[in-house]
Every structure is written in C-alpha cells, then in structure tokens.
Amino acid sequence: MKKENYLVKVTSLVLAATMLMTGCGSADGGSNSGAATAAADAGSEAYAPASDGAASDNAGYAYGAAEAEADADYGDYTNGIKGMETQSATATDGYLESCYDYDDDSAYFNTEEYSQWEEQGFSSVLKAPLSTFAADVDTASYSNLRRLINSGYGLDELPQGAARIEEMINYFSYDYNAPKGMEPFGVTTQISECPWNDDAKLLMIGLKTEDIDYSQAPPSNLVFLLDVSGSMYSYDKLPLLQESFGLLAENLTKKDRVSIVTYAGDDRIVLDGVRGDETDKIIKALKSLEAGGGTYGSKGIETAYKLAEENYIEGGNNRIILATDGDLNIGLTSEEELEELITEKKESGIFLSVLGFGTGNIKDNKMETLADKGNGNYAYIDSLREANKVLVEEMTATLLTICKDVKFQVEFNPEVVESYRLLGYENRALAKEDFNDDTKDAGEIGAGHSVTALYEIVLTDPNYDMAQSEIEDLKYKEQYKKMLGKQLGTADVLNWEDIKDTEWLTISIRYKKPAEDESNLLQYPVGSESYTNNPGDDFVFAAAVAEFGLLASHSEYPEDASVKHVEKALKSIDLSDEYKEEFLELVRMVK
16 A cells, blocks of 8 residues: 555545444434445345444444554555445445445555464474374365455455465365264375476375264254444455354344344343254344444453353254454453463363354454364355355254364375375365374364375386385384385386285374363275276365465465366366366456
8 A cells, every 4th residue: 555545545534434323324323224234145135233322332343443554564555455335335235335435446455364384394204104183174264265256356465374285175065985984084095296396296185074964963052142343344354254154143043042142342141041943033133233433352252151161051053152353452462361361161071163254354263263272163254155055065064073073194104105295275284193182172073074185196116216214113114124125026016016016105183072181093905906097086185275375375385287188177066066167267357
C-alpha cells in the first residue's frame, strides 16, 4: 500500500462509522436492515441481528474497528485481499453496503497471519530410514486458498504458509478400502510414476474410517463458542457464522445438548445445555447475536470448557466448536500461550474443533494451533455451501472422533528405496521415538474421514556408495547389512525381477480409542504388488492436488510441476463429485 493512501484508509473508515451513527445503513434509523442480507450465499436467508437500535450499536462497533485498524501498520497491498470491493457489493444490493463502496483499493488492510514451516527435501533411507508424522484431517488450507484465488490471487501471489499440501489433499473424499474386522480404518496403498518428477515414483497411502449415520452416533454435548467481537462485524463473519450454526442446529436430535458461549470484551453464556431438538430456541439465540468490542478469546475458552464439563455426557461426544477469525487481542493472545491453555484443557476429555471465518485479518496460525492442541479439526468457512459440507454432509466426521493421537511411521527397505520425500505434513512431523510414546500428542480422525499421505520415492541404485548406519533395531536390518557389505552388481538401475517379491516398506500406525490413553499398533507391509502403470482415479486426483499444492506453496522442489499438467491430469479421470469438479475450475482460473 502506498504511504500517501494510508490516511485515506483511516479517514474513510472513520467517515463510514460516523455515517452509521447519523443513520447511514438504516432505512428507518433504528433497524439493522442491511445486515440480514449481507450474510453470504445468494438465495439464502441470513440469521442476522434483529434487535431495535442495532444500527446505532453497530455504528459504535464500526467506529471502534476503524480506530483499531488505524493503529495498525500499513502493509504492502500485494498481500492484500483483492476483490473485497466486489465481494461486498455482490453480497447485497442494500443501502448499507453502498456506504462501503470505495474506488481506491488501498482502503483495505490485510493483517492475515500464517505459520511458516521449513519444507523437507529428500531424505536418505540409510541416514533416516523412518518417516514419522501425525495424521491430519484439517481442510482449512484448501477452502482458504479457494477464497484467495476467487478474490483474484495468482499462484505466485499467495501468502507464504497459506498452502498446506496435506490439507488440500484431505479436503476431498476418496474411495479407499473399508475397515476390516475390528480395525478402525481400512488402508489403501498404490505406487506409480511421479507425474512431476521423472526420477521418482509416487507412493499413496490412504486411510478411511467407517462412515456412521448421525442417528446411530452417541449423544453429543456441544458448546458453540462464538466470537462476537468487533472484528467479526463484516458480512462474511458473524452473519455467515449465524447461518452456518443454524444449519447444524437443524440436524441435531433430542439426545444432544447444546450450549452457546460468546466472547468479545468479556464472555457471556447465551444457552446452557438445551436439548438438541429445541431448534427454534437455538436459532433464536443465534439470531440475537451482535458484534462489537475487543476479543477476550482465552476467557471464552475457559468458560466454554467449564460449561462442557458441567454438561458432560459419559460415553458421549463432548466437544467445543469455536468459530472465530482468530483475532484475539485481550488476555492470552500468542500461539504459545494458547497452546499451553488448550493442552491443559484437553485432558478433560473434551474435544475442540475450530471453524475459521472472514477475510483480511484471519489468524490462521492461531486457529490451527487451537485445533491441533485441542484434539480437534480445523476448517475454514468461506460460504454457506462450505458450512453445509462441514457441518451437515460431513457431520459425523466433523463432530465424532473415533481415533485419537493417530501416528504414522513408514520404514523403508534400503534394498529397494534409496530416498524419499513426504509431501506436506511439515507441521505434523514427529521424532522417531515419539511414535511409541503415548504421551505425545498426534492427530484425530472422525467417522467417515479419509487421510492421504503421498511420498516421492527414488529407487536404489545398486552402485550407491553405502556408509555405516545404526540398524540393529530396524525391521530390515539384514537388508541393510547386505547393502553395506557388498555391491549388488554393476547394473545402472534396479532389476525389477530382483525386487518383485521384496517388501519395499512397512507402514506402522498407532491410534487410541477416544476414551483410552494406551495406543494400539497396526502394521501393513507394502511391496511391488502395489505398483501399477495405470493408477486409479483416486491416485491421479490426489497427485494432481499435490502438484497444484507444490506451486501454491512456492515449493523449492517443484521439478516439472505445472498448472497445465494438473489440468490435463484432471481431465483424464472421472471427477466423481462437485467438489472435485470445482477444483478443476479453480485450476483453470489460475491458468
């Protein structure tokens, strides 16, 4: 943003707030007529504040927001939210929104925050034979990227840290093997050529849990922890939040219990343990909410856990659903402080899920930390359609955890695999010793969830110069000794016949049942039977999303990845649902 436009920003925001105080945005000077239609998806009815005097109240909130933003450092608009003027204008044709039509796009600040993680390159199997990481079913990164791209961002303009490849892949559903017997999930593996790297193969590991109808799920004790601070004022925040939770409320049952806690400058209990089938009461409470004040998130979190404990259902699903833009500014506000708070609270057996809302000042880093440390999942809601996906279509996956602290450990056979690279999961990496340590936190998986991990793997060159390594505790120690003791031959490439009956790797998975503290271990050897020259549609699609993710995340190892190649791959398969078809349109948009 140019320096000379900084005062324009401040003056414009204060002027808009002043106009609200004198009646702008209200047809009759007393009702909040524009807010109801500002909620988001065309054709939907917003759950908007409907109390008398709302316009004047909201004027105060807008004025406070203007002062807060005036204190912010001006930033480079290259990282701004492009197209916000268009989004605001199309959200409603009402008079209220016309008050915020600025010709100068410098009137918008971007204070969004994303965590930075060091990308992992290839690891030598001899030096690091074990790859260990926590499962991740978060989807926020993909829907947030969709929002950014739809608002005008090119791939090279996306904020650093916004694209997390594993969340992009796991946003979509896959036709993986179903669980067998008493195992909580089915495992699917496939190996084929790597689409963007001619020197590597691509390994796909897929997990899928059993899909459960919500009517068959145990009762839920849900606490809606809702951010109603001044930063939640815009149409894509509180109004969309109200509609989203209204959708969820319509699908709850009499066995469920619902509480609502709000927080701004302070916290407030709006509902306390009402029956899930009291839909009108829940929706009326949601409609009554208005935005304004500071953001005392940590106080709200404390109250929400207290309420969840008071309404605790033994053997049920006890969960807090936090909805926020993550912009906490009172009390505990740093990632470290929030992590410590949530780590302590999760011992109560109450899960914490996070739904992100909004544009321009979302704090993705804080929201992800809260969900990860709270034994929950993190999704970003950019539309009512996305809310329906997360809270209705995938209701049991979002609300019902069936495996907690899920960890992967892949051990590679050096006789076959020389090096490997896990795509994504940088912020889920674990030390090898953490795999067997049940005190170490990991990821949670809900009913009907699928989890996908992709590895680039380079097969062993028989002429590779081996070095000594610690191998005594490894499954494939005899193969290591064989490789360290002599050369296998003079061929430049591995002979396929030599490895067709040899294990390439073993996938080990640890998980805990939700009510238990001791983990269970499952192991799955993988060999050449998983290799194919004609991979299935799931493989091709996941690989295409990963290739797109390499570009979106500004990877240092893109090799030959290209948007054109991603589009070609997607056009070669059957895109089995609307979300996969939408991804193709997103690819075409950035092309």
